[in-house]
Amino acid sequence: MPFLTAPRMTIIYKIVSAPEWRAAEAEGVFRGAAIDLADGYIHFSAAEQVAETAARHFAGKSDLLLVSIDAGKLGDALKWEASRGGALFPHLYAPLSFDAVTRVARLPLRPDGRHDFTGLL
Numbered sequence: 001m002p003f004l005t006a007p008r009m010t011i012i013y014k015i016v017s018a019p020e021w022r023a024a025e026a027e028g029v030f031r032g033a034a035i036d037l038a039d040g041y042i043h044f045s046a047a048e049q050v051a052e053t054a055a056r057h058f059a060g061k062s063d064l065l066l067v068s069i070d071a072g073k074l075g076d077a078l079k080w081e082a083s084r085g086g087a088l089f090p091h092l093y094a095p096l097s098f099d100a101v102t103r104v105a106r107l108p109l110r111p112d113g114r115h116d117f118t119g120l121l
Helices: 018-027 034-039 050-057
Strands: 011-017 064-070 078-082 088-092 101-107
Touching (some): 011 018, 011 050, 018 064
Antiparallel strands (some): 078 088
């Protein structure tokens, strides 16, 4: 019998302020941050994109969380679309259900103002 492996889970990431996430937890669903609501979808990043996303959009900001999401649980509402430099970024055209969340971790700020992803990806 051939050796079979389970399909690898694709994890995508959302950087969000702790107060926004806590409000979503109280509501029972994450509808997105202000930029997401304005754009009509929730912005996510793949592992190789998230540090640049943090540097571009969250530089020097503390009180952030890195939310890890199992992309496979988001269904057809998740679209990979061209964005920064033509790279494909994951966008969710629906609220984020907490059953797709695999981890929520504090995203620490280093003394140089950049975020420290050590052990988070």
